[in-house]
Amino acid sequence: MMGTGDIFNHKLLDIIFESASYGTVIVDNNGKIQYMSENYCAFINITREQVIGEYVVNVIENTRMHLVVQTGKSEIGDLQFLKGNFVIANRIPIFEQNRIIGAIGTIIFRDVNEWKKMNRHIQNRLADKNLLTSNTENKGNVQYALHHLIGDSPKLVQVRELVKKVAGGKISVLIRGESGTGKEIIAQSIHRLSERSDQPFIKVNCASIPEQLLESELFGYEEGTFTGAKKGGRKGKFQIADGGTIFLDEIGDMPQQMQSKLLRVLQEQEIEPIGASFPKKIDVRIIAATNRPLEELIKEGRFREDLFYRINALQLFLPSLRExxxxxxxxxxxxxxxxxxxxxxxxxxxxxxxxxxxxxxxxxxxxxxxxxxxxxxxxxxxxxxxxxxxxxxxxxxxxxxxxxxxxxxxxxxxxxxxxxxxxxxxxxxxxxxxxxxxxxxxxxxxxxxxxxxxx
CATH class of the missing domain: 1.10.8.60 (Helicase, Ruva Protein; domain 3)
Known part of the structure; x- marks a missing residue:
């Protein structure tokens, strides 16, 4: 058994580990606890005196420390359900002269949301330094990042900071600005800086698709729905974007009939392909863009007010070049x-x-x-x-x-x-x-x- 004084004493370990992680535990080669940091003890609501010498399985739920001392293999960034939440932990075997004498485990994030915040922070820092690469091989063929928005004027700096703040989460964003100001760069930057960055980014130009085809383009159709329908049916843009982001460009030009159907999608988080017997649940973030005066279109009865408020959870204005x-x-x-x-x-x-x-x-x-x-x-x-x-x-x-x-x-x-x-x-x-x-x-x-x- 590895004694507590063999490598470090508890006082020195406390100095090292109390501020280095959210919790540290050291076990010997039999899986018995030799050290547990005070913050780990507080997290699982137990005292250090109660755990020293105890088999780790009896103290920490869903632990794998006892397996690491058997396999000798590190487990980095592993999810572990602990105290009603998923934590992210590292487990590393300790060797002495090619012999496993124990293992050290650390909680690096107390829940997944903490990891997401850190991931977002890192992506923001990479964006600041223009180090986010434009990977055209990803699912959504995302070409742009925040550094593609060229300029250092106060208005543009403000836009960049707002993009970083709203990128996380699922809040709908309405990007407004004149044609040619870079609205798609903003939409792709939000997606790239979000937790959905490894999921599809799908663009739909609401003005370029004929009205009679827009519903099937957005929501898809089932096999045999109409003459010439593709065998096996066809997925619509919303299904393709499931788990990711859909960018509805020029939404101010969307036909009113489709506005009603889109509103239902946003309210119910489900779509109904043409010819389908049942709706299908989806998880899609909405980013919309327009150069049209939506408020005026609402007054004229050409754009639904309830849809406006659905897509307008947060507005982002892109300045014109003249500004x-x-x-x-x-x-x-x-x-x-x-x-x-x-x-x-x-x-x-x-x-x-x-x-x-x-x-x-x-x-x-x-x-x-x-x-x-x-x-x-x-x-x-x-x-x-x-x-x-x-x-x-x-x-x-x-x-x-x-x-x-x-x-x-x-x-x-x-x-x-x-x-x-x-x-x-x-x-x-x-x-x-x-x-x-x-x-x-x-x-x-x-x-x-x-x-x-x-x-």
Whole structure:
């Protein structure tokens, strides 16, 4: 038997384990308890004096510590039903000269919800550092993560923080914003940061599916329902999304008859395929998006008020590009880098007037329009020079005089131009540029980062 003093005494073990986990137990090679932390004792409502020397099976329900000392195999992140809840535990055998002398078990999460919170926290941290990968092989073919929402304006930062807060759980989210602002990026980011991230993400464009086909597309049908029906029937989008997320894009364009059926799905959490005798239970999170004024449609009797309140548990507003003009230079540089790589061109010079004109254009098509413009510019650029002549005629002729720059904008434009010209002159030697401009090295690095002047 492994004695309590053979490795550590209880006082030292308490110092190590009381704050390191939610509960620690050590057994000898016979499965008898040699140590149990005070927080573990409190969790199972027993005193340490009562458990030392006792067979672990008689003290801890559903334990596997006695099996670990027999098999010598670690059990990491295992679910164990304890005190009316599932805890997450690690069990690791202790070896001395290739001989099992005992095992140590720790409770790392007291319930599954704690693990979910930690998982969400880790995903948020990964999103902050742009480390969440876009795995196109997952069930929902999710392509976007939060870092695809380019910009650091206050409004966009606020949107990102809200996405992180609402990602967990099952609350319905209504994303509102003009066309081309990135509503699908937000929907996929919520799914990716949720506990449903390994389940399907299914998108339905409510405006693009003909009304007569929408019901079968959403809810599916049984075999033999109509002439030409697929053998064995067909699952609808809601069944495919079961366990995951369904994204109802352009929900403001959904026909009224389908609005009634969708309301029932949301209320009852069940669907009824066409031709089915009985409804089928589903577990789906709803994320909807629209650029339509739903409140006005309700007044006109074109959108159900009760459905509006069902999908509108939480609203998330995406600002238009006009409302976050300070992000336009970042977006320009991002799209130039993206399409330069695709086309195989290297942009060595971007005319400063390009930034000026694009920053003050009104962008009715938002980010989607800006991306299309930059893609065309990259194709039209000659000798790696992107000039105003590459811009579409309708943007070149756009009057910017009715949108005068603020003093801050003028100063930033001038500073950006001066720093960029200096960097080009010294072949992007940052220390030389700092010296030529009479500023510190740390300052030039900050300015290069601020104005995205990477070479």
């Amino acid at each position: 976050r003009r300070e992000d336009i230079p970042l977006l320009i540089d991002h799209f130039i880098e993206k399409y330069s790589s695709e086309v195989g061109k290297r942009m060595t010079m971007i005319e400063e007037d390009v930034y000026t004109i694009l920053r003050h254009y009104h962008w009715p098509g938002n980010i989607r329009e800006l991306e299309n413009v930059i893609e065309a510019c990259v194709y039209l650029a000659e000798n790696g020079h992107l000039t105003i002549n590459c811009l579409p005629d309708y943007i070149q002729s756009h009057e910017t005089s009715n949108q005068p720059k603020s003093l801050k904008e003028m100063m930033e434009d001038h500073e950006r131009t001066v720093i960029k010209k200096t960097l080009i002159k010294v072949n992007y030697d940052r220390e030389e540029a700092a010296k030529a401009l009479g500023i510190g090295n740390s300052t030039i690095y900050d300015k290069i980062k601020k104005y995205k002047l990477f070479h």
